Amino acid sequence: MKNYLMVDFGSTYTKLTAVDLEKEDIIATASHYTTVSTDITEGYHKALLKLYDQLGKKITFDKIIACSSAAGGLKMCAIGLVEELTVEAARRVCLGAGGKVDLVFSNKLTSLEVAQIIEKNIDIVLLAGGTDGGNSEVVLYNAEMLGIYGVDVPIIYAGNKACQDEIRLIFEKYRLKGYFCDNVMPKLNVLNIDSANEVIRKIFLENIIEAKGIKKIESEIDQVILPTPNAVLKAAQLLSEGYLDEAGLGDLMLIDIGGATTDVYSVGWGYPSKTDVVLKGLQEPFAKRTVEGDLGMRYSAEGVLQSMSNREIYQYKKEGIDIEYEAQKRRENVEFIATNDRDIEVDAIFAKKCVSVAVSRHVGHLEMVYTPQGTIYFQTGKNLVDVGHLIGTGGIIIKSPKASEILLSACYDRNNPLELRPASPVMMIDYDYILSAMGLLSLYEPLVALRIMKKRIKVIEEGAMKTNAIA
Amino acid sequence: MKTIVIGVIGADVHAVGNRIIEYTLTREGFNVVNIGVLSSQEDFINAAIETNASMILVSSLYGHGELDCRGMREKCIEAGIGNILLYVGGNIVVGKQDFKEVEKRFKDMGFNRVYPPGTPIEAVIPDIKKDLGML
Numbered sequence: 001m002k003n004y005l006m007v008d009f010g011s012t013y014t015k016l017t018a019v020d021l022e023k024e025d026i027i028a029t030a031s032h033y034t035t036v037s038t039d040i041t042e043g044y045h046k047a048l049l050k051l052y053d054q055l056g057k058k059i060t061f062d063k064i065i066a067c068s069s070a071a072g073g074l075k076m077c078a079i080g081l082v083e084e085l086t087v088e089a090a091r092r093v094c095l096g097a098g099g100k101v102d103l104v105f106s107n108k109l110t111s112l113e114v115a116q117i118i119e120k121n122i123d124i125v126l127l128a129g130g131t132d133g134g135n136s137e138v139v140l141y142n143a144e145m146l147g148i149y150g151v152d153v154p155i156i157y158a159g160n161k162a163c164q165d166e167i168r169l170i171f172e173k174y175r176l177k178g179y180f181c182d183n184v185m186p187k188l189n190v191l192n193i194d195s196a197n198e199v200i201r202k203i204f205l206e207n208i209i210e211a212k213g214i215k216k217i218e219s220e221i222d223q224v225i226l227p228t229p230n231a232v233l234k235a236a237q238l239l240s241e242g243y244l245d246e247a248g249l250g251d252l253m254l255i256d257i258g259g260a261t262t263d264v265y266s267v268g269w270g271y272p273s274k275t276d277v278v279l280k281g282l283q284e285p286f287a288k289r290t291v292e293g294d295l296g297m298r299y300s301a302e303g304v305l306q307s308m309s310n311r312e313i314y315q316y317k318k319e320g321i322d323i324e325y326e327a328q329k330r331r332e333n334v335e336f337i338a339t340n341d342r343d344i345e346v347d348a349i350f351a352k353k354c355v356s357v358a359v360s361r362h363v364g365h366l367e368m369v370y371t372p373q374g375t376i377y378f379q380t381g382k383n384l385v386d387v388g389h390l391i392g393t394g395g396i397i398i399k400s401p402k403a404s405e406i407l408l409s410a411c412y413d414r415n416n417p418l419e420l421r422p423a424s425p426v427m428m429i430d431y432d433y434i435l436s437a438m439g440l441l442s443l444y445e446p447l448v449a450l451r452i453m454k455k456r457i458k459v460i461e462e463g464a465m466k467t468n469a470i471a
Numbered sequence: 472m473k474t475i476v477i478g479v480i481g482a483d484v485h486a487v488g489n490r491i492i493e494y495t496l497t498r499e500g501f502n503v504v505n506i507g508v509l510s511s512q513e514d515f516i517n518a519a520i521e522t523n524a525s526m527i528l529v530s531s532l533y534g535h536g537e538l539d540c541r542g543m544r545e546k547c548i549e550a551g552i553g554n555i556l557l558y559v560g561g562n563i564v565v566g567k568q569d570f571k572e573v574e575k576r577f578k579d580m581g582f583n584r585v586y587p588p589g590t591p592i593e594a595v596i597p598d599i600k601k602d603l604g605m606l
Contacts, residue, residue: 081521082520084517085517085518086521129521130523131521133474134474134521134523135520136523187504188506188518188521188522278484369482371482372533373484376509
């Protein structure tokens with residue numbers, strides 16, 4: 001028998017997933033409150049006891065690996081030059097690496113902006129700007145600003161290659177914690193993620209987990225390897241692409257609704273599927289993650305309310321649901337668990353809105369242009385209309401009896417025909433909440449991780465909605 | 472190496488000339504950033520900022536160039552690249568108009584050089600080199 005244990009130190013829960021490699025299956029899962037503010041090992045031990053209870057005996061693990069989003073996650077600041085170009089490229093790199101992008105700045109930094117980097121306790125600064133051989137003035141200015149104000153966290157230089165040496169001198173002059181990687185936008189509209197990703201991961205391993213009090217756990221487990229969202233993105237990519245002979249599911253979308261945020265992941269290039277559509281703007285990552293900090297079931301319930309129109313709020317009121325009160329109730333009592341039918345119904349309303357708005361921000365959009373040659377469309381972002389599978393995860397989706405309804409809010413909406421949402425995907429649910437664990441496992445045993453996901457992530461409703469989307 | 476941003480402005484999909492310009496300028500030793508057809512003023516300007524371009528060369532073949540180019544110099548000024556060289560060429564106005572007047576109109580809009588229909592890119596190269604101080 002060969003057993004691996006995967007641990008996910010979340011902001012609220014520490015989740016354990018035990019896997020038997022030979023059986024290629026999960027043998028037990030357990031969770032307990034994360035105790036990072038006192039001693040992270042405490043919550044881990046309690047979860048481990050629950051796991052042994054389930055197994056009916058104590059077992060040993062050949063490998064114990066972990067991912068973490070505890071202690072505020074990986075807080076990042078993305079800096080670039082033009083908003084639609086290097087700023088957006090830097091932002092996408094941060095999100096793909098599993099970061100929480102708390103600050104985004106364009107052009108020359110002001111002293112107020114640098115002060116925010118310090119105040120908000122940012123973990124890593126990603127400094128971009130200029131294509132290779134392009135603008136260097138602004139990025140040099142910004143490096144000086146970070147130096148003058150003594151920003152004492154790792155700074156990754158991911159800008160114009162031509163001034164890398166000058167940047168190095170600035171980093172040395174001010175004794176900044178400088179790191180270097182390839183330009184995130186080496187040529188106009190070309191996105192280059194991998195090199196920056198690698199450096200972010202290295203810093204996460206070397207500095208961040210130590211600084212957040214998570215490192216302590218490494219006396220008992222092998223290693224904390226990834227920020228959790230990055231583990232989920234790896235799982236999604238593996239599930240989509242497959243491994244060697246084992247086929248994947250093809251293009252897919254994944255939605256994770258949490259208490260504070262809603263994350264959307266998509267795997268696939270998302271190119272236009274029709275000839276009258278012209279692709280515009282910055283290249284999209286093949287495996288893409290977006291996270292909405294204003295959409296969540298509890299901490300961000302009032303953000304969900306804000307994205308509702310007055311008409312929607314009025315409609316719910318007519319049906320006897322005071323959405324404003326319900327939002328406040330959830331915000332003020334984040335531990336609240338819906339138990340009766342009515343609360344489950346209201347939770348589903350919030351979840352549907354989270355999904356609908358988060359997906360709208362994730363997918364590409366069409367814009368009609370009238371030309372002498374006839375009507376054509378601009379596509380910015382990914383065309384996800386033909387995505388074959390839509391997977392839901394996160395407590396509310398896994399537990400709600402209305403899961404299919406919630407996921408359906410991600411799909412094509414005839415009121416917004418220009419949004420390139422999935423048209424008729426097969427809907428699946430990650431009932432055992434294993435995605436982050438499988439992302440971790442995929443680093444060592446990709447085939448096993450893939451087979452477990454294919455076994456455990458189950459279809460709820462096939463081809464739920466047949467519509468003819470525009471793209 | 473000097474960088475030149477090229478593209479076709481507005482709702483114009485004429486791609487052939489655009490590729491010829493890219494090919495010829497690249498052969499002449501310029502770093503050409505081609506933003507392609509259907510490009511807005513903002514697309515040109517953003518590209519010029521990030522790539523530190525010395526010049527923007529706007530093509531228009533469908534007759535709406537005058538509408539599409541209006542205000543472009545002002546936007547460059549606003550974006551901090553007010554001194555960038557702006558060239559425009561193609562069928563830039565509707566119908567057969569006196570080119571002297573057309574040229575004046577575009578120069579008043581802030582374009583440094585304006586070329587009439589049928590000008591081959593080879594004929595423009597000496598001007599580019601002169602304006603960029605390469606001659």
